[in-house]
Amino acid sequence: MNWLLVVVGAMVGAPLRFLTDRAVQSRHDTVFPWGTFTVNVVGSLILGVLTGAAAAGAASSHLQLLLGTGLCGALTTYSTFSYETLRLAADGARGYAAANVVASVLAGLAAAFAGAAAAQALWG
Template identity: 80%
Template sequence: MNWLLVVLGAVVGAPLRYLTDRAVQARHDSVFPWGTFVVNVTGCLILGLLTGAASAGAASPHLQLLLGTGLCGALTTYSTFSYETLRLTETGAGLYAAANVVASLVAGLGAAFAGVAIAQAVWA
């Protein structure tokens, strides 16, 4: 039955990723992959919130499977991040590629830590 929770979360996460990516990228006239950046940082925030809630006893293992593994697993994308960074480098936009790596790492970790802190403030 656990696999069904993962599938249900992914059914929401995958189209949400695609639609968010397209909507964000359409609003920016830049080679920087803003859409992928936004979905990945958002996923880090959600996982941080979920982790903080779970450590406070406010999130069940079923919710972790649904939102953490299913939704966030389909929402976030390390492969697209890697591909877009490689493409930036290949097209001579090395500064954008470096900025993508650094900003994604800093913002992703920051969002995860913020999510945990928010959840602990709410449920602790």
Template identity: 80%
Template sequence: MNWLLVVAGAMAGAPLRYLTDRAVQSRHDSVFPWGTFTVNVVGCLILGVLTGAAVPDRLWLLLGTGLCGALTTYSTFSYETLRLSEEGAGVYAVANAGASVVCGLGR
């Protein structure tokens, strides 16, 4: 039964990530990956709230593991940071890595 909660959360998180990423990125004329940055920081905020609220296990599985697991993306973050570096946008790459860590921990 627990796996159903994770699947249900992921079914909401994955499309939410895609739609949020596209909506945010389309509003910025910059090489900085604002969409990925936004979903990762929001995911950190949700996880921080869930942890601080000491939610029941079932809610943690649904929102923490399922929703946030599908909403956030370390692989895209690392790919985009590497791509920025390779394309000569080293300042943006460092800013992406630094801001992601600082904002993720600050939430």
């Protein structure tokens, strides 16, 4: 049963990642990977809220599997972030590559923290 929750979450997360990435990137005329950045930050926010809710006893283990492992696991992408960063550097856009690393890490951590803090305020 647990594996099914992960599969269902991933079935939503993977297409949501693809569609969000394409929609965001199409609105920016730059080599910076805004689509990947967006899905990773949003996924960090969702996971922060979920983690905070679970710590407060407001999220079941089933919800954690569905949204945390399934949805966020398929929505976010460390491999694409890594590939795009290396590609930027290889193409001579080293400033964008460095900005991608720094901004992605800082924004992801900030989003996770904000999500956990919001959950604490709601359910703590």
